[in-house]
Amino acid sequence: MQPLANVTRLQPASRAGSIQIKNVGQVFKTSTQSVEALSDVSLDVKPGKFVVLVGPSGCGKSTLLMMLAGLRKQTSGTILINGAPIVAPDPDRIGVVFQEPSLFPWLTAEENVEFPLTLRGVDKAERRRKAQEALLLVGLDGFAKRHPHELSGGMKQRVSIARGLVQDPPVLLMDEPFAALDEQTRMTMGDELLRIWAATGKTVVFVTHSLTEAVYLADEVVVMSARPGRIVDHLTVTLPRPRTYEMLSGDAFGAMRDRIWRHIRKSA
Amino acid sequence: MIGSLGLKLARFAVVLSVFALWEVLSRTGMVNPRLLPSASDTIAMLGQLLQRASVRSDLAVTASEVAVAFVLAVPCGALIGFAIAENRYFAEVAKPLLFFAFSIPKSIFLPMFILVFGVGFSQKVGFAFFSTIFIVIMSTTVAVDSVKTEYLTVARSYGATTAQTAFRVYLPSMLPVLLETVRISMIFNLTGVLLAEMYASRDGIGHQIATWGENFQMEQLLAGVLMIAIIAMTFNELVRWVETRCSHWRT
Ligand SMILES: Nc1ncnc2c1ncn2[C@@H]1O[C@H](COP(=O)(O)OP(=O)(O)O)[C@@H](O)[C@H]1O
Ligand SMILES: [Mg+2]
Numbered sequence: 001m002q003p004l005a006n007v008t009r010l011q012p013a014s015r016a017g018s019i020q021i022k023n024v025g026q027v028f029k030t031s032t033q034s035v036e037a038l039s040d041v042s043l044d045v046k047p048g049k050f051v052v053l054v055g056p057s058g059c060g061k062s063t064l065l066m067m068l069a070g071l072r073k074q075t076s077g078t079i080l081i082n083g084a085p086i087v088a089p090d091p092d093r094i095g096v097v098f099q100e101p102s103l104f105p106w107l108t109a110e111e112n113v114e115f116p117l118t119l120r121g122v123d124k125a126e127r128r129r130k131a132q133e134a135l136l137l138v139g140l141d142g143f144a145k146r147h148p149h150e151l152s153g154g155m156k157q158r159v160s161i162a163r164g165l166v167q168d169p170p171v172l173l174m175d176e177p178f179a180a181l182d183e184q185t186r187m188t189m190g191d192e193l194l195r196i197w198a199a200t201g202k203t204v205v206f207v208t209h210s211l212t213e214a215v216y217l218a219d220e221v222v223v224m225s226a227r228p229g230r231i232v233d234h235l236t237v238t239l240p241r242p243r244t245y246e247m248l249s250g251d252a253f254g255a256m257r258d259r260i261w262r263h264i265r266k267s268a
Numbered sequence: 269m270i271g272s273l274g275l276k277l278a279r280f281a282v283v284l285s286v287f288a289l290w291e292v293l294s295r296t297g298m299v300n301p302r303l304l305p306s307a308s309d310t311i312a313m314l315g316q317l318l319q320r321a322s323v324r325s326d327l328a329v330t331a332s333e334v335a336v337a338f339v340l341a342v343p344c345g346a347l348i349g350f351a352i353a354e355n356r357y358f359a360e361v362a363k364p365l366l367f368f369a370f371s372i373p374k375s376i377f378l379p380m381f382i383l384v385f386g387v388g389f390s391q392k393v394g395f396a397f398f399s400t401i402f403i404v405i406m407s408t409t410v411a412v413d414s415v416k417t418e419y420l421t422v423a424r425s426y427g428a429t430t431a432q433t434a435f436r437v438y439l440p441s442m443l444p445v446l447l448e449t450v451r452i453s454m455i456f457n458l459t460g461v462l463l464a465e466m467y468a469s470r471d472g473i474g475h476q477i478a479t480w481g482e483n484f485q486m487e488q489l490l491a492g493v494l495m496i497a498i499i500a501m502t503f504n505e506l507v508r509w510v511e512t513r514c515s516h517w518r519t
Contacts, residue, residue: 069425089425096425102418105517106440116426118436147517 016082017047017170017203019068024077025228026063037063039228041077045220047170050197050204052214055224056264061207064229065175068205069096081171091116095164097174103148103156103163109135110144113162134162137196154185161193165200174206178213186210187245190217194243211264215256216243223260225267232263305487314491323476330473333389333461337396342453345401346446349408359409366406374399374460378467392464392472399460400453407452411445412438444515451507458500 026038038060045051053061066072067079070089079086081093103112111118113131122130135141138158148156157177164172178186190213197204208214214221215237223233237256239247247253287307293299294306305313317323352359352366378395385391415438423437465474477492 071421071425089427091426094425096422098418098422101416102422104419104422104437104440106443106515115422115436119423119426119428119432149517 017201018080018082019043019045019171019203019205020078020080020083021064021068022078022080024064024067024074024079026060026067026072027075036228038074039230041224041229041231043222043231043234045203045205047203048201050194050206050217050219052218052221053205053207053224054209054211054214054221054260054264055229056226056267057209059224059226059267060229061224062175065096065173065205065207068171069094069173071096091120091167091169093169093171095167095169095172097157097160097164097172097177099176099179101148101156103159105148108145108147109140109151109155109159109162112148112159113166115163116167130166131162134166135159137165137199138162139192152185153181154189157181157189158192161196165196165202168200170203172202172204174204176207176209179209186213191243193217194241198241211257211260212248214260215239215253216248221256221260223263225263232267233260235259303486305490309487310490310494313487314494317488317491317495323473326471326473326476329389329471330461330465333392333396333465333472334458337393337400337461338454338457340393341397341400341457342404342450344397345404345453346408346449348401349405350412352405353409353412363409366402370402370406375463378464381464382468387468387470392461392469395464396457396460399463400457403456404449404453407445407449411442411449414445415441444511444518447507447511447514451504451511454503454507455500458496462496 021041021043024038024041025036028035028037041064043051053064055061063072067074068081068086070086073087081090084093086094103109104115107115110128110131113134114127117127117130132141132144135144138161140155140158140162143151143155148159151159160177161172164174178189181189193204194217206217208217218237221233221235221237222231223235224230225232235256239250239252290304290307294301294304294309352362374395377398381391381395381398385394419437419441420433423433428436461472462474462477465472466478469475469478473492473496477489477496480488480492
């Protein structure tokens with residue numbers, strides 16, 4: 001690994017929200033065997049981009065996201081966010097949205113959103129204000145006092161997104177956040193997420209196994225191969241924004257979907 | 269809840285009929301009243317007993333034994349349970365052994381407690397502690413296992429310290445199961461103390477009840493049984509009430 005000072009000097013122009021993944025690998029060692037989950041993954045994400053990771057199940061997408069979040073240490077390579085290495089979870093730089101069920105059922109929507117601020121000892125009035133703001137942004141301002149079991153699946157994920165945004169980190173990581181939702185809710189949530197993304201200018205790294213969702217949401221789609229996960233394609237989605245439902249049936253959309261599908265079929 | 273009042277009334281009716289049946293069986297002589305004094309006489313006797321200084325001091329002795337055993341057994345068991353659940357190796361070693369230990373009837377160890385502690389306060393507390401701790405350990409491991417790893421990952425990703433994780437994730441997440449543990453362990457605890465008192469003792473309500481039984485004082489005996497039943501049920505309902513208040517978020 002390069003010395004830290006060196007690395008930062010190499011990236012003088014990196015702005016808030018940039019992600020640089022360099023030759024990252026991950027090997028899981030159990031008592032009986034070692035599994036190579038990721039091999040030599042390199043990826044550059046420009047600030048404010050919406051990047052979607054797709055790939056066959058078990059190819060290491062979650063693992064990569066965990067490493068970006070500082071929740072797991074890579075076995076090789078470096079990861080820089082805002083030009084500085086990630087060595088531990090850093091809520092100032094990174095917000096994470098997990099798949100259900102990651103809201104605390106004993107807290108209200110509002111308290112769940114406040115949770116990251118509570119951990120840092122932010123005073124109550126300030127916490128409330130920021131949580132209200134975040135809930136308003138995700139369109140849930142009337143539901144602050146509800147507990148998660150009183151919310152629908154889509155609403156729960158809105159709360160999760162609000163929790164991820166409450167500290168205003170430049171990067172938002174999302175691991176299959178809509179996988180548990182029904183088709184219609186999923187489409188709506190996609191549009192909602194794009195609206196929130198446009199309003200906040202975050203860099204988003206989004207994992208999904210839905211190719212339609214990938215093309216619909218992304219600026220760039222990164223396609224990974226089966227284990228050990230490598231990047232096999234990296235395509236720029238040229239569709240204009242805002243994305244509309246009509247684009248789904250267009251030729252450009254279909255062509256991109258097919259291109260991704262061919263990679264995935266090959267490696268499955 | 270629809271018909272919940274109806275259900276309550278039905279339950280009340282069942283209890284009432286049991287007492288009525290009891291009264292009738294005894295009053296009509298279908299069951300020898302010397303064996304089964306009537307419900308009304310028993311309740312009257314219960315009122316009398318509660319006036320007696322000796323009974324009150326017996327109750328106080330039992331209560332203090334129960335309290336001390338409980339206050340020792342629950343935190344000790346919870347700590348051991350927590351340690352087991354959090355340590356993979358320790359868990360692999362200890363869990364089956366705990367199940368073995370749990371399956372042995374605790375009462376057969378009573379003579380040993382008398383040999384070690386003599387007859388007295390520490391014998392009761394020791395035996396009740398011993399009767400209670402296994403269930404506390406086992407329930408705590410269940411409680412810890414009930415904390416979803418997703419919750420811990422969330423806490424970690426937002427930079428929670430160990431103490432914050434303990435108090436803001438583990439504790440609230442485990443609270444419903446822990447209260448359930450408190451409730452069940454009290455049953456074991458009370459059983460332990462009463463058994464120890466009935467087996468060998470100079471005081472305590474368990475000892476008193478055993479004595480009434482030996483002397484064929486059926487009215488006092490039944491009144492004593494009624495008294496213990498009411499105390500146990502009251503505590504049980506109290507914890508259940510706290511449980512429902514604390515776990516309103518559980519669906
Ligand atoms: N903690 C772990 N120990 C061992 N193997 C793991 C661990 N976590 C993930 N893996 C393995 O690494 C591979 C990638 O997993 P994951 O990142 O969850 O895949 P994806 O999210 O793309 O479906 C899988 O084969 C999985 O079995
Ligand atoms: Mg995954």
